[in-house]
Amino acid sequence: MAEGDRTMLSGSADPMNLNGDHENRAKPVTGPQPMNGGNGTYSYSKNSSYQKESADLEKGKIIEEIEEKLDMKKLSSFSNTICLADLGCSTGPNTFMIIQEILEAMQRKHRSQLSQSCPKADQQYSDDHQMPEFQVFFNDLEANDFNTLFTSLPQDRKYFAAGVPGSFHRRLFPESSIHFVHTSSSLHWISKSPEVLQNKDSPAWNKGRIHYTSAPDEVVDAYAAQFAEDMKNFLNVRATELVLGGMMVMILSGIPKGMPYSEIPAGMLYNCISSSLMDMAKEGIIEESEVDSFNLPYYAASLEEMEEIVEKNGCFKIERMESSNPAAWLQNRPVDIPTLVKHVRAAVEGMFARHFGSEVMDEMFGRVTDKLLDISDLVNSRRDEKSQLLAVLKRK
């Protein structure tokens, strides 16, 4: 390990760069915060079924890729332990369900490869003596509620569980120690909102908005550049950690190429948050400058952008990359807006509360719900866009 890599092992004293170096900034840039902890009304553990339903649309594809393209025989020939990592696992339960599916698919693949190579072997003997052990690393930010995660681990799990605290934008694991990486609903969280968004002298000054939705191109470009930089780092560190032949599955928010973000429901939601906060500023509940200085560190890339970044990195073969409609599971039912807002709140409240104060959260999310309800026809008319990306990569 070179000295340059070493610094990635540890957090710096300022891991999120919250005390960055830009002169024109009124407030620190916003870095990601963990999902809401615990098991309460607005907890992620109680409000993440939408993420599960959307991710479940990709489950069959992931299993297919494992069955067709993961060489378990090769992976287990170098080590008697197969290590999986879920990056951005939050507090459960979604992480436990998908890890279980992946693990079972890997076991099936292992058995099928085993029976191909020695068809007459006694099945029970093979299972007992040749099935590798599995170790699963659940990763999220240091401030994630790991206590809730650990106390809700499945009692009948057939793997060794470990929690790994830290940002997945840095090194988390030893070199060549991981065989399978899964990350869902996480990679659209960039490491920090771009500093230039707070620079009053820049065309990228993001005044009166909390996101790049409906913003000038310069704002969108600043977000896109940060995403590209983060993904570059992410792929570099994962390439170091994954064994050759190891697989990485990424599910994240996306957008059809060239489509303005305001044309999909998530963008409409961010616009409602921006205007709710501006209304509150006008009423004196918060300061307008607080809105100007807050930028949600969230970017949805197009499939083409992702493809370009992965190919530029060069360490991974793209086994599958496609976009799909994350709301397909709703079928013909309309979006339940109050429930949707609760799900969003469980995911983003930490960031807003840290900046605007937790005392205004009920007010803010209440207004957002009302505004979204007012445009529910519009939301429902655009909910079938392909705004979810799936990428299955193999370390080469």
Place this chain on the structure above:
Amino acid sequence: MAEGDRTMLSGSADPMNLNGDHENRAKPVTGPQPMNGGNGTYSYSKNSSYQKESADLEKGKIIEEIEEKLDMKKLSSFSNTICLADLGCSTGPNTFMIIQEILEAMQRKHRSQLSQSCPKADQQYSDDHQMPEFQVFFNDLEANDFNTLFTSLPQDRKYFAAGVPGSFHRRLFPESSIHFVHTSSSLHWISKSPEVLQNKDSPAWNKGRIHYTSAPDEVVDAYAAQFAEDMKNFLNVRATELVLGGMMVMILSGIPKGMPYSEIPAGMLYNCISSSLMDMAKEGIIEESEVDSFNLPYYAASLEEMEEIVEKNGCFKIERMESSNPAAWLQNRPVDIPTLVKHVRAAVEGMFARHFGSEVMDEMFGRVTDKLLDISDLVNSRRDEKSQLLAVLKRK
């Protein structure tokens, strides 16, 4: 991995056997609970300096054993990652300090072995290219406050950190995956208090006491048998997890062979807890039957007992085993009894609160402090007994 081992991977639905099967039992037997979490007045993180001072008395010996007997060259020839585990790590900070010392000793040993085998190698080159990476697994019970542990991890650490929830009486890690185990102030916690202690028809019925201190031999024997059973399991599972040549350091409470536990300060303390609770029962604050049904799952073995258990297991070479005075760091100063009780409270409050109710904890620990202060001369006269065990084992 045989099927029998598989069950050790996962907790059962009743991992502590809290709902065991003994008919005569009024209340569930007491299993260990984690140390007090958080950073408050009675937290372990704020009240564990005594444990650190006592463990520090062994630090030099541990480093000596690493320097003299750990073959880093051999360990790192099979893997580019060296894995350490601290079992019963609690919330910090003690775990971070000792892990750092051990890790630095291992790095020094690695460098010295490297320079012996290729004395002319450029030192910087050797460091960068041949020093293995380190991964540290911090283990404690599922209910331990891992959130406090993770948010206080050293920012400048030179290792990959992971938390592993679960009882160390069961499997925690894949086969042959760990190179060094450290456990301090933990192994005297047995997996559960013996069920027979609650059997009114047995000579081991432990009426009116919360521990075997000043109890009939049958009570002491029941505790000793549980400890022997637990240590047998502990050594078996660790033998599976440790690589050949790997080292295990255990620091735990002990007692000179044949000495009644009432003759050392810890025993005096347990007697004060028993009598405080009995006083409270007489005053109607708690029920006397509650005292009868509570038994602290804590056993201090003699060096000879430990030696016999390790030798019977047969998987480990005893590199060093000795007893010493854990209060030696006090030098000539008397024991500060209120501070001592706060340290004990941080460690055991969870178990007492779960059984007697958290509302009587202030009352109980207040009375215990008063009773101990009344016998402070006696406590101080017996504080220099060799009641701490150190065992350094090597997997053979």
